[in-house]
Amino acid sequence: MYLYDEIDQKLVDERVAQFRDQTRRFLAGKLSEDEFRALRLRNGLYIQRYAPMLRIAIPYGLLSTKQLRKLAHIARKYDRGYGHFSTRQNLQLNWPKLPQVPDILAELATVQMHAIQTSGNSFRNITTDHFAGVAQDEIVDSFVWCEIIRQWSTFHPEFSYLPRKFKFAVNGARSDRAAVAVHDIGLHAVHDAKGEVGFKVLVGGGLGRTPVIGFVIREFLPWPHLLSYCEAILRVYNRYGRRDNIHKARIKILVKERGPERFREEVEAEWAYLKDGPSTLIAEEVARIESRFTRPAYLNLPAIDAGLEATLASNRAFANWHKRNVHPHKRPGYAAVTLSLKKTGVPPGDVTAEQMERIADLADRYSFGELRVSHEQNLIFTDVQLSDIHALWNEVRALGFATPNIGLLTNIISCPGGDFCSLANAKSIPVAEAIQQRFDDLDYLHDIGEIDVNISGCMNACGHHHVGHIGILGVDKNGEEWYQIQIGGNQGEIRPGVGASLGKVIGPSFARAEIPDVIEKLIECYLARRDSDAERFIDVVHRVGVEAFKESVYGNADQRAAHRRGQLASA
């Protein structure tokens, strides 16, 4: 955990006081709806379909058990006893009452938490690899860099009122688990030929209604220049990003309208003034931030635990779970364990207050009192001793978080959708549930292998449907809910050298009841064409193309034409 110093704490406290005053003025009729909206959004407070929604920041997804218990307390005291972990590694409460929100923020501040800039046209929560600090392919500990950027981006006087929201992702390992290509700025740590650390900088990626893969503005930016270079990018965006149309205001549109090369030239021209200025980072500051993170007191353990190996050999259910939900660790004798929040019948990412407390107890006993929220909406214990894994499995199973589906079809990413969100065109959660019910046979799921299914209830793409191997998008047709299917998207590298990709729509949309059948047809098409079980769904889509999948769903071109003629005739 990063531990606040006095100044970090003071700023968060001052923010609570500021928002308390703003809320008071609004309730007294001294602030207009429009003005208060701009202010409350920067504290994560939306007015939703049925009630306000409060989005609490979990910076880079890292939580202590003390914080999780506080979240449980808040969910119980101020809400309906549960919360929703989102794809931005945040926690959302769906039923807080506006006059109580300042009290909620004050409670959060007591455990070094806040809701600062979780919404509005500002820097948002910075996301990263959920295996940061423990991954075997680590280049840098991305948490340190996320925290440096968090501080720099908090209440930035010049960049607090950007044309639109702005999302950073930082990846500190060789392989990209932070989806850096689909963020406004993506930073991927790299070494240069001399072994110095720097960042590959991507700009202008994003999902939403105009999905774009970010372009590489710099192959290698030495780490001391990180903040001054970002300032140059942000100044160009703040001055020239469009403010006349909310749908064209993201930096990706500016990059597209300028063209990447011209955009790069403008940034470099701006940077010429800022380079080597006071924002230039220094080793002492990186070391200071690093030293404020608590670190697990690891034991010296053998790399293999005989007890674990024996249990794996004798207990098939445990072995199945272990295969999917336990991940390697850079430290011998330890592993990372994913608690799946994707049990069939429960909205993806939802956790009750009681479950939060039970999870906190487990994290205290098994993982140094810390846990992570992944952008796949699961929770991760990153530092579990191998000899404890079986005992942990038994405990997690009793809580219902041992669904062995990490990476599998039922580990669906889903936004809250039309059940909760006022922006949604369609519901998402019932679709996720229907798919999970259809694919309830575990052997079949394991046979299908790794696949990402992502669902968004509207084109704002909170469920990241563009980068799902199968993406499902809720659309509105004459007031009815329909669903468009796309395939072939991928959030990170598909294989070394083949980067992130956006899915392609396979054809006309479907009614909700048809979706499980459609998914089943796509899966059957994949299984019939794969070379072996080592070739994943996404690999087959990229190898054979979309047409075969299209045919499996809609029939061949002749059948599709006949179908269309039939529709026209009956229309």
Added chain:
Amino acid sequence: MATLIKEQRIVADSWRLLSRGPKGELPEVPAQGDVIVPLALWLARRDALLAYPGKLGVWLDAHEGPEEIAADLRRFALVAVNFPKFGDGRGYSIARLLRERYGYEGELRAIGDVLHDFLYFMKQCGFDAFVLRDDQEVQAALSALDTFSEGYQTSVLRPVPLFRRRLATGKR
């Protein structure tokens, strides 16, 4: 009449702000008095304005660049930047550039949709005078100039970022 805050106090305003007419026509310059002219008027009648008997200021709209007046800054007793809507953040960059890149040291005034809750950022970016929108409660707004006691980043008021100042004081 709108209230002017300057140097953390409420002060009387001697300046007259000139704007384009309803059809976009450039305003007429009065015979005397202190005037703030729109950038377009300055660019169109530079020589005549240089001979103006009163004090001269210029104002930039949010889409206009400080580059346009950078070479002439010493000719103005005041530069104003317009915020067409409170959530429009372009004025913050304009202010920093005027102060930091072009070395402007005179009065830098925020005009337009200038509200209580935005004064802190404006001040940090180098504004030292604020014409509040008519409906704002002035006394409350004065305290908002210093909402936050510290800042992590560089700004006009804090040219050295917190991490360098921490290091200088030896405070870890």
